[in-house]
Amino acid sequence: MHMDPQEMDTAKDEELIPLILSNQDHFIYVVKRYKEKLYRYIMRISDFSPEEAEDVLQDVFLKVYLNLNEFDTGLKFSSWIYRIAHNQVINEFRKKKARPQHNAIDLDDDMARQIASNLDIEKETDQIILKESIVRTLRELDAKYREVMVLRFLEEKSYEEISDIIKRPSGTVSSLLNQAKKEFKKVYLRDNKHKSYVG
Amino acid sequence: MLDNFDQKLLDKIKNEQLTPKPRWHFLLKDYVLWSAGLLAFAFGSLATSMLIYVGLNNNWEVYDRLNSSLIGFILLTLPYFWVAFFALLVVVVYYNVHHTKKGYKYPLAYILPVIFVSSIFFGGIFYRAGFAEMVDGILGETVPYYDRFANPHVHFWSHPEYGRLMGIVAEKKDMEMIIVIDIEKQAWNVRLTEETEMECPVEVGFPARIIGKMLSESEFEAFRIMPGGPGGGMFKRYRRDPRFMPHFEQCQPVPGPMGPEMRCME
Numbered sequence: 081m082h083m084d085p086q087e088m089d090t091a092k093d094e095e096l097i098p099l100i101l102s103n104q105d106h107f108i109y110v111v112k113r114y115k116e117k118l119y120r121y122i123m124r125i126s127d128f129s130p131e132e133a134e135d136v137l138q139d140v141f142l143k144v145y146l147n148l149n150e151f152d153t154g155l156k157f158s159s160w161i162y163r164i165a166h167n168q169v170i171n172e173f174r175k176k177k178a179r180p181q182h183n184a185i186d187l188d189d190d191m192a193r194q195i196a197s198n199l200d201i202e203k204e205t206d207q208i209i210l211k212e213s214i215v216r217t218l219r220e221l222d223a224k225y226r227e228v229m230v231l232r233f234l235e236e237k238s239y240e241e242i243s244d245i246i247k248r249p250s251g252t253v254s255s256l257l258n259q260a261k262k263e264f265k266k267v268y269l270r271d272n273k274h275k276s277y278v279g
Numbered sequence: 280m281l282d283n284f285d286q287k288l289l290d291k292i293k294n295e296q297l298t299p300k301p302r303w304h305f306l307l308k309d310y311v312l313w314s315a316g317l318l319a320f321a322f323g324s325l326a327t328s329m330l331i332y333v334g335l336n337n338n339w340e341v342y343d344r345l346n347s348s349l350i351g352f353i354l355l356t357l358p359y360f361w362v363a364f365f366a367l368l369v370v371v372v373y374y375n376v377h378h379t380k381k382g383y384k385y386p387l388a389y390i391l392p393v394i395f396v397s398s399i400f401f402g403g404i405f406y407r408a409g410f411a412e413m414v415d416g417i418l419g420e421t422v423p424y425y426d427r428f429a430n431p432h433v434h435f436w437s438h439p440e441y442g443r444l445m446g447i448v449a450e451k452k453d454m455e456m457i458i459v460i461d462i463e464k465q466a467w468n469v470r471l472t473e474e475t476e477m478e479c480p481v482e483v484g485f486p487a488r489i490i491g492k493m494l495s496e497s498e499f500e501a502f503r504i505m506p507g508g509p510g511g512g513m514f515k516r517y518r519r520d521p522r523f524m525p526h527f528e529q530c531q532p533v534p535g536p537m538g539p540e541m542r543c544m545e
Contacts, residue, residue: 100299101299104289104292104293104298105289107289107292108285108289111284111285111288111289112285115281115284115285116281119281134281134284137281137284138284138287138288138291141288142288142291142292142297145292145297145299146297146298146299146300147299147300147305148299149299149300149301149302149304149305150300150305152380154380154381243383243384247383248383249383249384249385249386249389250384251386252386
């Protein structure tokens with residue numbers, strides 16, 4: 081099977097795998113597709129510095145490359161690559177023996193609005209304040225809750241995809257997400273109580 | 280950030296001559312995982328069949344004649360080794376299922392009942408096929424300290440002072456007296472009376488459980504005689520011991536008044 085560079089850019093992830101196995105240079109197409117997304121994801125769920133996150137990202141892609149033959153076509157490639165990133169971050173936590181602190185959660189206006197409406201939290205008129213409050217709340221959440229919140233609202237993954245990424249049953253993901261929302265709301269309202277009185 | 284990331288990554292792959300692991304590597308991993316899981320499941324089913332065998336041969340109908348409450352009887356005769364072995368194998372099977380490609384999709388609350396029910400199903404088949412009795416017999420006859428870790432029946436039934444005696448029939452003196460060798464290798468003259476209930480023919484070389492009354496340090500009156508059951512295999516070791524059964528090798532089954540019996544050359 082042969083594809084020109086334009087076709088490679090538009091090919092499905094799964095179609096790229098046999099091409100990479102026959103020519104390692106084609107791995108660059110997977111890297112280009114996922115490096116920004118995964119870098120952002122790693123930063124969102126960890127306390128790594130940008131340099132550390134880049135190192136972790138490199139390890140993630142090396143694992144993806146080395147384990148290409150393990151990829152199961154019954155799974156979405158994006159879920160598989162996110163799973164590897166998730167596992168690599170956990171491995172790094174263990175090595176560092178540090179609790180993730182979150183120092184770089186980036187959030188755009190749409191995401192902030194989506195979280196606010198989904199969790200039925202007070203709507204700040206000022207988008208900047210709303211975003212800051214949400215980011216601060218996410219930072220405070222327990223790691224298990226933060227990760228599913230990040231995957232659901234920031235990475236916009238479905239329940240099925242989250243289940244495949246963190247390797248938990250869908251029902252567990254669902255209840256984890258419900259608990260995470262409750263916890264988020266509780267922390268958010270506690271931290272923003274004074275604003276209601278001021279407002 | 281991520282300046283020149285792609286090129287650095289590709290250079291690393293090329294410089295270190297990294298190549299994807301071959302497909303057989305992952306197939307082998309899957310194969311080992313499934314095989315270990317199936318093996319653990321088979322042993323788990325065997326453990327279940329042992330529990331069924333021990334449970335069904337626990338002489339529930341006579342526990343009230345054994346100076347023991349039902350709870351006490353259960354606690355004294357529960358085969359803890361097989362329960363623990365079964366529990367361990369359930370954990371191993373769960374671990375293997377959970378680590379298969381799609382195993383994580385199934386919650387513990389779904390996997391555990393499936394393992395339990397299928398173990399009972401296959402354990403029942405193993406039991407019906409006679410595996411449990413055979414395995415118990417082989418283990419009893421060959422494994423050191425079998426009575427101490429695998430089968431509490433032997434010790435439960437080895438209390439002549441409480442009216443429980445277990446051993447191998449070494450000799451039939453006459454219709455009213457047999458010699459039984461117990462776990463301590465002590466010979467007991469066991470008296471049979473007209474009231475003695477015989478659940479099985481008394482045969483030389485075969486284990487038996489006896490409910491009765493201790494008359495002296497070496498005499499026992501039998502009220503009821505039952506087959507050896509679980510743990511009985513232990514006493515078959517004495518067949519090879521010339522101190523107890525010097526002529527067992529020459530024993531032959533012959534028809535007797537209470538069914539077939541072993542006649543041994545003196």
